[in-house]
Amino acid sequence: xxxxxxxxxxxxxxxxxxxxxxxxxxxxxxxxxxxxxxxxxxxxxxxxxxxxxxxxxxxxxxxxxxxxxxxxxxxxxxxxxxxxxxxxxxxxxxxxxxxxxxxxxxxxxxxxxxxxxxxxxxxxxxxxxxxxxxxxxxxxxxxxxxxxxxxxxxxxxxxxxxxxxxxxxxxxxxxxxxxxxxxxxxxxxxxxxxxxxxxxxxxxxxxxxxxxxxxxxxxxxxxxxxxxxxxxxxxxxxxxxxxxxxxxxxxxxxxxxxxxxxxxxxxxxxxxxxxxxxxxxxxxxxxxxxxxxxxxxxxxxxxxxxxxxxxxxxxxxxxxxxxxxxxxxxxxxxxxxxxxxxxxxxx
Ligand code: PAZ
Numbered sequence: 001x002x003x004x005x006x007x008x009x010x011x012x013x014x015x016x017x018x019x020x021x022x023x024x025x026x027x028x029x030x031x032x033x034x035x036x037x038x039x040x041x042x043x044x045x046x047x048x049x050x051x052x053x054x055x056x057x058x059x060x061x062x063x064x065x066x067x068x069x070x071x072x073x074x075x076x077x078x079x080x081x082x083x084x085x086x087x088x089x090x091x092x093x094x095x096x097x098x099x100x101x102x103x104x105x106x107x108x109x110x111x112x113x114x115x116x117x118x119x120x121x122x123x124x125x126x127x128x129x130x131x132x133x134x135x136x137x138x139x140x141x142x143x144x145x146x147x148x149x150x151x152x153x154x155x156x157x158x159x160x161x162x163x164x165x166x167x168x169x170x171x172x173x174x175x176x177x178x179x180x181x182x183x184x185x186x187x188x189x190x191x192x193x194x195x196x197x198x199x200x201x202x203x204x205x206x207x208x209x210x211x212x213x214x215x216x217x218x219x220x221x222x223x224x225x226x227x228x229x230x231x232x233x234x235x236x237x238x239x240x241x242x243x244x245x246x247x248x249x250x251x252x253x254x255x256x257x258x259x260x261x262x263x264x265x266x267x268x269x270x271x272x273x274x275x276x277x278x279x280x281x282x283x284x285x286x287x288x289x290x291x292x293x294x295x296x297x298x299x300x301x302x303x304x305x306x307x308x309x310x311x312x313x314x315x316x317x318x319x320x321x322x323x324x325x326x327x328x329x330x331x332x333x334x335x336x337x338x339x340x341x342x343x344x345x346x347x
Contacts, residue, residue: 085108117182128186193219255290276323
């Protein structure tokens with residue numbers, strides 16, 4: 001385990017004091033008996049998850065990259081942010097042929113990453129394999145190839161109406177590379193994502209405590225535990241397939257209270273029912289005690305979001321003028337997160 005739990009009860013046996021001590025950030029909480037039981041169940045849930053789920057391939061190398069990246073920017077006093085992006089797969093077999101997936105493309109995470117870099121941040125981009133990528137997302141093959149001309153020596157040039165846009169993306173990309181502002185870490189499955197989320201938040205918490213975590217990935221709420229999965233490809237000879245998915249332990253809880261105690265944590269909440277969004281966002285804030293929830297509804301994710309903090313609630317929308325000028329909602333989201341974070345630091 002990566003934490004120790006000490007408990008002591010007060011004289012009337014109702015109020016407990018818990019000290020959760022991990023290497024770098026001791027926390028103490030005063031809780032009632034009911035809350036204590038609930039907390040212990042949650043702790044057991046995610047400890048069990050990590051005990052039963054093998055660590056991802058190349059995990060140690062990824063941890064080293066995370067540490068080096070954080071130390072590099074910390075020594076230059078550059079602000080760091082962790083951005084998670086894309087959907088997580090839920091394997092049905094250990095040698096995975098089939099999996100359950102969700103709709104997330106990774107556009108939000110990729111665009112968010114670019115706008116944080118534009119504000120001077122260094123970004124750990126924890127992204128789903130083959131999801132939308134920062135900078136690359138602007139380079140549509142059709143328009144790129146359509147802008148290429150060849151001179152008499154056979155050299156290729158980019159000209160025409162798209163060349164200005166390509167040049168500006170190229171310049172941002174070049175600066176990002178030169179200053180080493182982007183670390184890409186990939187995952188595919190839900191367990192890989194959770195292992196890497198824990199490692200990234202712990203590394204930031206230790207090496208760059210005043211950092212942000214912006215959790216835009218669409219993380220499955222359901223999974224098949226390792227022991228319940230068949231080893232090989234499920235055969236159709238057995239007739240119709242029925243599978244039981246278990247609830248994924250809520251990882252925001254240890255992220256906020258143990259792994260990333262120093263971080264400013266922003267989660268996203270996706271709903272399809274407008275009547276549920278604000279209620280769910282507020283419940284998440286109360287339950288996990290992080291800093292900000294950005295709510296969005298499936299039909300309008302590219303044009304409108306709702307910022308919910310403990311003190312406030314605000315809709316952020318693209319105006320018609322924004323849209324005509326090609327402004328993306330992620331630009332407004334990042335500017336708003338940046339400003340809320342600065343205010344938070346001041347207080
Ligand atoms: O990846 P994308 O741009 O297609 O979609 C972004 C999003 C809707 C997945 C994101 O804004 C979000 O709400 N993520 C959290 C989803 C959730 O677990 O509720």
